[in-house]
Amino acid sequence: MSPIAQHTIVGTPFSTFTRTITLGLHRKGIPFQQVHTAPHSATADAHHPFGFLPTLIIPGDAKIKLRESQAIVRYVDRVAPEPSLHLPEGDSHLPEQMWEVSDLHGLSGFPKVEGGVVKKRVAAGDQGKLSDAEIREQLKDGVAELKRFLAVIESLMAPEGYIFGENLTWADYFLYPLIADLEAIPEGEVIGTRIHEWVAKMKALPEVEKTFENTLAAGGRPPSD
Structure with missing residues (x-):
């Protein structure tokens, strides 16, 4: 598998949702740089239609931006399925x-x-x-x-x-x-x-x-x- 390119996460570490995503990026070994900005700042507004945090900028010519934590998590799991952050099949809980x-x-x-x-x-x-x-x-x-x-x-x-x-x-x-x-x-x-x-x-x-x-x-x- 080829190495994962560096991503960009837009959001201050003070943001709880941003920290949720950076916790996962570190766990999965996905390299990233972080743009420290507050919600509803000019920078946040430039990346999210409502100025919320975080936004994940996907590397590549298209410069695709993913907003909203659930969408970002699904992307992270797809490009780096291991280590898994899901409940395994057969667990006493439903996944x-x-x-x-x-x-x-x-x-x-x-x-x-x-x-x-x-x-x-x-x-x-x-x-x-x-x-x-x-x-x-x-x-x-x-x-x-x-x-x-x-x-x-x-x-x-x-x-x-x-x-x-x-x-x-x-x-x-x-x-x-x-x-x-x-x-x-x-x-x-x-x-x-x-x-x-x-x-x-x-x-x-x-x-x-x-x-x-x-x-x-x-x-x-x-x-x-």
Whole structure:
């Protein structure tokens, strides 16, 4: 098999969806360069019709751009099927359940973790006008929704190991950036034991270390462009 050419990923490491994709690119050994840009920036708008992140630019004369994480993941799996990030056939779960859980992370987890709590906490902290008690009061409803989401996710996880036990899958990569952000703020105190154990296992992965720089936990903020 010929070597895979270098790709370009458009998106800041601060973006959870961008980190999901870069985790997979590292795992699959797909070389890439990263354009650090915030959502809705001029650069993001030039690559995505709605300015969202990430966009994957495919090498070649056509310069095809893939937007939306699910489309990018399917491309990554096609050009680099191994190591697999899917549930194997014959597993106690249906292989499609991996996508079910991944979608729950993106469609329910992102608004509850990021929109409802993390982004508001970070913005309030950066402004420095409110006390911790005042911030917590503002986040009270969001934290209640966050707790419900975390309880649902824990109920779907295997008793130990990754989300699906010994099988590392895309579901882990879709959830990890959200939980890593949550761990970086005081509201991370609501994370339960099972998810903490899972986080420790994820942190042992080389791709997690390689994608840490410029994330919220590393003290990063989105680029200003």
